Amino acid sequence: MATSLPHxxxxxxxxxxxxxxxxGPQHPSTHGVLRLLLEIEGxxxxxxxxxxxxxxxxxxxxxxxxxxxxxxxLADRMDYLxxxxxxxxxxxxxxxxxxxxxxxRAQWLRVLMxxxxxxxxxxVWLGTHALDIGAMTVFLYCFREREDILRYVEAIGGQRMFxxxxxxxxxxxxxxxxxxxxxxxxxxxFPENVDEYEDLLTGNPIWQxxxxxxxxxxxxxxxxxxxxxxxxxxxxxxxxxxxxxxYSGYENFKFNVPVGTGCDVWTRYVLRVQExxxxxxxxxxxxxxxxxxxxKADAPKVVLPDREKMKxxxxxxxxxxxxxxxxxxxxxxxxxxxxxxPRGEIGFYIVSDGSPKPYRVHVRxxxxxxxxxxxxxxxxxxxxxxxxxxxxxxxxxxxxxx
Amino acid sequence: MAxxxxxxxxxxxxxxxxxxxLIEWNAAAVLRGKYDRGELTVWVPRELIRDVxxxxxxxxxxxxxxxxxVTCVDWVPAEPRFEVxxxxxxxxxxxxxxxxxxxxxxxxxxxxxxxxxxTGANYFEREIFDLFGIHFSGHPNxxxxxxPEDWEGHPLRKDYPVEGYR
Numbered sequence: 001m002a003t004s005l006p007h008x009x010x011x012x013x014x015x016x017x018x019x020x021x022x023x024g025p026q027h028p029s030t031h032g033v034l035r036l037l038l039e040i041e042g043x044x045x046x047x048x049x050x051x052x053x054x055x056x057x058x059x060x061x062x063x064x065x066x067x068x069x070x071x072x073x074l075a076d077r078m079d080y081l082x083x084x085x086x087x088x089x090x091x092x093x094x095x096x097x098x099x100x101x102x103x104x105r106a107q108w109l110r111v112l113m114x115x116x117x118x119x120x121x122x123x124v125w126l127g128t129h130a131l132d133i134g135a136m137t138v139f140l141y142c143f144r145e146r147e148d149i150l151r152y153v154e155a156i157g158g159q160r161m162f163x164x165x166x167x168x169x170x171x172x173x174x175x176x177x178x179x180x181x182x183x184x185x186x187x188x189x190f191p192e193n194v195d196e197y198e199d200l201l202t203g204n205p206i207w208q209x210x211x212x213x214x215x216x217x218x219x220x221x222x223x224x225x226x227x228x229x230x231x232x233x234x235x236x237x238x239x240x241x242x243x244x245x246x247y248s249g250y251e252n253f254k255f256n257v258p259v260g261t262g263c264d265v266w267t268r269y270v271l272r273v274q275e276x277x278x279x280x281x282x283x284x285x286x287x288x289x290x291x292x293x294x295x296k297a298d299a300p301k302v303v304l305p306d307r308e309k310m311k312x313x314x315x316x317x318x319x320x321x322x323x324x325x326x327x328x329x330x331x332x333x334x335x336x337x338x339x340x341x342p343r344g345e346i347g348f349y350i351v352s353d354g355s356p357k358p359y360r361v362h363v364r365x366x367x368x369x370x371x372x373x374x375x376x377x378x379x380x381x382x383x384x385x386x387x388x389x390x391x392x393x394x395x396x397x398x399x400x401x402x
Numbered sequence: 403m404a405x406x407x408x409x410x411x412x413x414x415x416x417x418x419x420x421x422x423x424l425i426e427w428n429a430a431a432v433l434r435g436k437y438d439r440g441e442l443t444v445w446v447p448r449e450l451i452r453d454v455x456x457x458x459x460x461x462x463x464x465x466x467x468x469x470x471x472v473t474c475v476d477w478v479p480a481e482p483r484f485e486v487x488x489x490x491x492x493x494x495x496x497x498x499x500x501x502x503x504x505x506x507x508x509x510x511x512x513x514x515x516x517x518x519x520x521t522g523a524n525y526f527e528r529e530i531f532d533l534f535g536i537h538f539s540g541h542p543n544x545x546x547x548x549x550p551e552d553w554e555g556h557p558l559r560k561d562y563p564v565e566g567y568r
Contacts (some may be wrong), residue, residue, distance in 0.1 A: 053548040057413055060533075061557055065564060096439050099405035223467050223493065225521030239493045331405060334487050336501065337440055338470065349490065364471035364489070372525050401548060 017041055020402065023386070025054050030390060031128060032397030034371075043382050048375040049114070055401035063361035067327030068094050069168055070357065075348075076162040078363060079399035081132050084113040085341040087166040092247055093337035093348040094168045097330050102300045104291045106170040107249040112286040113156070114167065114248075114339075115279040119190070121342040121394075122279075124271050126197060127392035129269070133210050138200050149187055156180055169303040170296035180287060194276050203268075205327040211265040215377035215389040224247045225376070226369040228344015230275070231393055233259045234267040241340035241401040248339075252289075253282050265392040273396075275342075302328045327356030341366055343394055367399035408438035419440050420500045423464055427457055437514040448513055451504050455519045458490060466490040466497060469520035472527060474534045476560045483508035484536060488516070506536065515541040533558035 023036040033054035039046045061072050066074065073096070075086040088110055095101060102110070127142030150160040156175050158164025165172050169293040201207045219235040232239060236341035242250045260267035296303045304323055305316035322328075333355040338347040344366030353359040370393045377389040405421050409415060415435040421444060424432050424526060433445040439485040446454050458466040471489040482505035492498040516523035516537035527538045528547040535556035538544055546553065555562055 008405040053546075055552070058546040058557060061564065099439070221521070224468055226520070237493060244497060292453070333408070333438055334443075334470070335441060336499075338491075345470060349471065349473055349487065351475055353503075360475045362471070362473040362487075364473075368525060368529075369522055372522055 003331040017047055021383075022308070025051075033391070034395060034397055036374075036386070037385070038386065040383060044383075045381055045383060045386060046376050048250070048378050048386070050371055050374055052371070052397070053398050055397050057402065059221075059233065059391055059402045060361055060381075063358055065357065067356050068330060068358060069323070069327065071361065072166060072168075073162070073164050076164055077398065078365065078402050079341060079343070079346070079367070079396050080161055081124055081215075081396050082114075082117050082343075083162055083164075084110070084166070085339060085346060087164070088114055088248060088379055089346050089348045091166045091168050091283045092339065093335050093350045094330065095297075096196075096335045096337055097241075097333055097350060097352050098168070098299070098302060098328075099331070100169055100297050100302060102170045102248075102297055103181050103294045105293045106288050106295045108296075109171050109175070109295065110166060110248050110292075111250060111253070112183070112283055113153075113163075115282045115286070116149055116152065117277045117308055118342045119151075120146050120279040123149075124277050125342075125391070125394045126131040126143065126269075127273065128206075128395075129388075130201060132387045132391050133207065135204070135207060136203065138197055141187070141193070141196055141200070146188065147251050149400075151177065152183055167296065167303065168383070169299050174295060179395075183283065184273055184287050187280050187287070188282050191277060194273065196279075198273060211266050211388050212267060212383075212391070213266070214381065214385045215265040216263050217373055221376055222263075223374040225264070227373050227393075228366045228370065229340075229394070230268045231343060231370055232269040232344065233271055234261075235263045241338055241345060245338070253285050254280050255279075265388050265399050272359070291354065317361065329354060329356055330358075334362075343367055343396065343399065359399060363402055365399045365402060367393075367396050368402075369396060371400055405439065410434065410436050414495070415442075416473065420444070420464055420498055421529060422457070423461060424457075427461075428453075439507055441499065443503060445503045445505070448504050448506065450498050450500070452514045452516065453521060454502065455488070455490075455516055457498070459519055465492045465494060465496055466498065466500065468493045469516065470515065470520055472530065473524050474530045474536060474558075476534060476558065477556075478560045481508060484511055484534065486513055486530070486536065507556075511536040512539055513537070514539055515544075517541055534558070535559065 005249050018039050018041045021038040021040050022181040024030040025033040035051040037049040063071055074086050075090040076083040079086050123142040127139035130138035153163050154160045157165035167223045222232050222235040238259045243257055255278045258271045300319050305320055309316040310320050330352040332352050334351045336347055336349045338345045345366035346366050349362040350358050352362040403470050412435055421435055432465040436443040464540045468490045468491040473487050484506040486504045488502040490500045530536050531544050532549050533556055
């Protein structure tokens with residue numbers, strides 16, 4: 001976090017044709033506390049330096065003081081728009097360390113939640129992106145549907161934003177009665193809602209002229225900078241971890257990975273809107289074929305016992321007491337588990353030294369890597385395009401700063 | 403899905419293409435290896451890390467075109483104290499993942515920067531510099547990134563007090 005004047009290279013050359021413009025950290029279109037130092041000449045951006053760290057909370061240090069089962073809560077709070085994807089990455093990593101696997105029903109429920117939250121996250125992106133560029137109405141439409149999703153999340157996890165629903169070895173609870181039918185009704189009508197958004201934007205000449213040909217990056221840059229998600233796929237790289245390195249039962253579902261070659265903000269818009277439709281397809285497949293069975297793995301030393309068992313069996317009560325007070329021991333080793341978040345690859349690198357608390361947890365945050373390419377997109381372009389570019393990398397500052 | 407014991411024998415590890423190719427290229431580049439829980443790890447000497455990264459990126463058979471992550475682990479009071487960890491990924495048909503590790507001593511935590519090979523290492527190395535105090539020689543802009551610029555100490559080191567210095 002820079003407190004002094006920025007270290008912008010061209011500042012040292014001493015020309016007085018340019019000026020430094022400070023954008024953020026409380027700017028409405030920086031999607032949080034992102035601060036950008038822009039060197040501008042008239043209306044065009046000569047150079048840009050993102051300045052981050054305003055939301056740094058030290059999650060990685062906090063992890064080292066928490067039991068493994070408590071870490072799920074922290075994962076929620078990093079990328080607050082897609083809590084389930086973070087939880088999934090974390091619990092899969094811990095399960096890999098332990099050598100256990102969640103039962104099929106839990107895996108499918110996890111996929112269902114991840115895809116629901118992907119839709120929700122993309123809706124926030126679409127709404128705010130359009131709002132930044134000047135299309136007010138789309139925002140209201142998107143948040144209408146997002147509100148529905150948050151209600152389903154609240155019903156299943158107890159909280160709208162930080163559900164803490166996944167557990168090491170499974171998921172916390174069965175969905176409440178009638179919940180699956182409500183989600184079914186939602187996904188049946190949701191494609192029509194996407195048509196609505198597209199009616200407002202896709203054919204809109206102002207929208208097109210604002211984002212077509214803006215924020216162009218090359219395929220080589222997108223790979224070298226470690227970008228992910230729609231940014232990578234907008235440059236023609238056909239890569240999605242859900243399909244290419246499946247986890248949590250994603251190999252059971254049929255879906256397309258939209259890929260574009262336009263390399264600009266427009267392509268990223270088109271791809272994310274298509275992803276909305278693909279996520280709907282995955283959810284429909286989950287709902288059609290959700291297997292029955294247990295929702296927690298058979299690992300009594302790791303998974304909390306059922307309440308009913310706990311009240312009737314001595315053994316279960318002891319395990320419950322042990323897990324809650326002492327945590328569970330994890331065999332020494334290290335794993336890196338990557339899952340596809342709406343923003344790209346989110347990876348959890350966990351090192352265990354055999355104790356009930358992780359020795360080290362590192363989160364490979366997709367927004368952190370994606371942010372690096374922002375100067376490439378904006379330099380040499382107009383100031384107004386900066387806002388479009390920030391929107392197109394779908395930045396979440398909680399994810400960047402952790 | 404019970405845990406299988408880790409494979410550490412280099413001859414056995416040659417079944418995995420990345421290890422075999424690395425040894426073919428330069429046997430000195432592989433100090434140790436490990437295959438554990440389906441993940442491949444290779445320890446690399448500090449002097450060779452940039453060459454190894456360059457080779458892994460340019461080798462057509464491996465094609466590690468994506469540096470997913472760079473991070474660090476502090477093993478204080480053990481010596482060498484730090485381990486810098488690279489996670490490489492080959493995006494495309496090969497789908498390899500490889501973890502590289504470099505051990506660094508506590509009194510001389512300096513390593514060559516990976517930025518000339520993978521531009522995206524920039525922020526990750528700044529983060530390690532900020533939170534662990536490891537220096538990356540040849541980094542274009544090695545400054546603190548998450549903590550304030552006048553911050554004292556490196557919070558993710560194990561000897562850094564959780565409540566901060568008083």
